Amino acid sequence: MTPRDHTQLLQALAQAYAQHAPRSAALNRRAQQVMVDGGSHSLRLIHPFPPRLVEARGACIRDADGHEILDFWQGHHANILGHNPPVVVEALHQAFTTGQGLLTGFTDELQIEVAELLCRQTGAERVRFTTSGSLATMYAILLARAFTGRERVLKVGGGWHGAHPWGLVAVHMAPGSQPWGVESEGIPAAVVGEVVATCFNDPEALERDFREHGDRLACFIVEPFLGAGGFILATPEYLRTARALADRYGVVLIFDEVISGFRFRAGDLGTLYGVRPDLATFAKIIGGGLPVAAVAGRNDIMRLCGREGGSRVAFSGGTYSALPAALLAARAMLTYLVAHEAEIYPALGRLGAQMRRIMAEALAAEGLGPVRCTGEGNAVVAHSAFALPHFLARDDVALLRPEDVLDPGRCDVRLRDQALHLALLLEDVHAVHGGGAVSTAHTPADLARLDEACRRAARRIKPYL
Ligand SMILES: Cc1ncc(COP(=O)(O)O)c(C=O)c1O
Numbered sequence: 411m412t413p414r415d416h417t418q419l420l421q422a423l424a425q426a427y428a429q430h431a432p433r434s435a436a437l438n439r440r441a442q443q444v445m446v447d448g449g450s451h452s453l454r455l456i457h458p459f460p461p462r463l464v465e466a467r468g469a470c471i472r473d474a475d476g477h478e479i480l481d482f483w484q485g486h487h488a489n490i491l492g493h494n495p496p497v498v499v500e501a502l503h504q505a506f507t508t509g510q511g512l513l514t515g516f517t518d519e520l521q522i523e524v525a526e527l528l529c530r531q532t533g534a535e536r537v538r539f540t541t542s543g544s545l546a547t548m549y550a551i552l553l554a555r556a557f558t559g560r561e562r563v564l565k566v567g568g569g570w571h572g573a574h575p576w577g578l579v580a581v582h583m584a585p586g587s588q589p590w591g592v593e594s595e596g597i598p599a600a601v602v603g604e605v606v607a608t609c610f611n612d613p614e615a616l617e618r619d620f621r622e623h624g625d626r627l628a629c630f631i632v633e634p635f636l637g638a639g640g641f642i643l644a645t646p647e648y649l650r651t652a653r654a655l656a657d658r659y660g661v662v663l664i665f666d667e668v669i670s671g672f673r674f675r676a677g678d679l680g681t682l683y684g685v686r687p688d689l690a691t692f693a694k695i696i697g698g699g700l701p702v703a704a705v706a707g708r709n710d711i712m713r714l715c716g717r718e719g720g721s722r723v724a725f726s727g728g729t730y731s732a733l734p735a736a737l738l739a740a741r742a743m744l745t746y747l748v749a750h751e752a753e754i755y756p757a758l759g760r761l762g763a764q765m766r767r768i769m770a771e772a773l774a775a776e777g778l779g780p781v782r783c784t785g786e787g788n789a790v791v792a793h794s795a796f797a798l799p800h801f802l803a804r805d806d807v808a809l810l811r812p813e814d815v816l817d818p819g820r821c822d823v824r825l826r827d828q829a830l831h832l833a834l835l836l837e838d839v840h841a842v843h844g845g846g847a848v849s850t851a852h853t854p855a856d857l858a859r860l861d862e863a864c865r866r867a868a869r870r871i872k873p874y875l
Pocket residue numbers: 486541542543544545547570571572573633637638666667668669693694
């Protein structure tokens with residue numbers, strides 16, 4: 411398929427949106443005076459301007475123009491219980507009124523409790539906290555490089571591990587003959603040269619890459635559920651092959667569970683596959699809405715960042731690591747998920763399946779088809795809350811790896827990522843990249859609203875195709 415030009419469609423949507431949200435438009439003009447693009451984090455800075463939030467509760471946010479926006483982004487997918495869930499807010503409220511919460515520069519029993527919870531639920535031997543998923547994956551890579559004494563980092567093309575030099579390579583497809591690009595200027599060429607990109611869900615490609623680079627590889631870092639790369643679960647065979655190859659070549663296997671941790675069960679996703687990584691990284695959900703991230707895993711690797719391992723890796727965690735307020739939120743969130751695991755995950759799975767069906771059917775029925783959603787479970791992962799619709803070039807396009815969903819020749823990426831996102835926002839539905847996930851705060855009535863919003867959005871889009 412030759413990629414369609416959506417310039418006119420996007421202009422029309424932007425115009426309609428400026429009329430729909432004049433107060434947010436005005437705030438955006440003010441924001442742009444003092445912040446590049448009017449804010450921080452590019453995914454929040456929707457073009458032509460983002461809704462400016464006033465309040466967030468449960469499944470919805472309210473913006474400065476008074477719209478009740480149904481939100482399937484839910485804090486970068488951190489808010490599995492919806493916005494500002496009482497179980498976390500009450501714990502924080504109590505703490506702040508009794509003189510706890512802010513940074514003290516001391517350590518406490520709370521930190522031990524959260525570490526114990528994480529180790530118990532993920533099978534890790536030891537854990538260290540930091541403040542973001544990016545830092546967690548960077549520290550995990552440093553640990554792997556120190557442990558093995560090797561340089562190279564194998565990652566999945568299309569995998570996103572956050573903003574650090576090794577993570578900013580091979581995320582988006584590059585135009586031309588090179589499949590993957592470098593995401594940012596300023597990255598040392600030596601680092602770019604150390605990153606090898608492999609193909610997701612392709613055990614044979616993985617074997618080839620280990621054969622070629624195995625004795626120089628420090629680690630293979632992989633998301634068991636690919637987030638930014640298209641909401642795709644790893645196949646069981648792929649992760650089992652990764653484990654076997656890492657063992658054969660003495661490579662540290664890192665599961666980046668920043669998105670998947672506590673999303674499919676009250677613990678790591680690797681457990682559902684029966685595959686234990688050497689290290690795993692967690693963030694998002696575990697913080698309960700505040701910045702908590704962690705590296706967790708084998709003691710003989712983790713100890714390299716402490717006195718007992720010669721402090722060979724400078725993984726201190728940072729000034730705000732293990733911030734008491736954040737750990738209070740983490741404890742409240744994790745305790746709740748563990749206690750309610752049996753109800754929460756099957757319920758999310760049922761609503762997630764409904765969301766995938768509704769989006770695909772509604773968009774196709776209004777003439778944008780063929781449409782198929784990724785995000786579904788597999789033989790070992792029964793419940794998935796995720797849904798991402800793809801506008802397929804042909805009915806038979808496979809959606810197994812990032813190359814499938816990010817290639818404009820196979821799926822109309824701009825139609826989903828930009829046009830559908832904005833057209834849904836005009837219906838007061840927020841779906842970053844055109845999709846998202848349900849939280850426990852979403853209800854069947856919200857999905858009926860999504861159904862109607864998809865149909866109206868498609869009718870708005872259709873005349874421009
Ligand atoms: C799989 C994965 N790893 C790492 C990161 C980076 O986490 P953070 O944004 O907390 O730095 C993200 C963020 O979206 C992610 O999805």
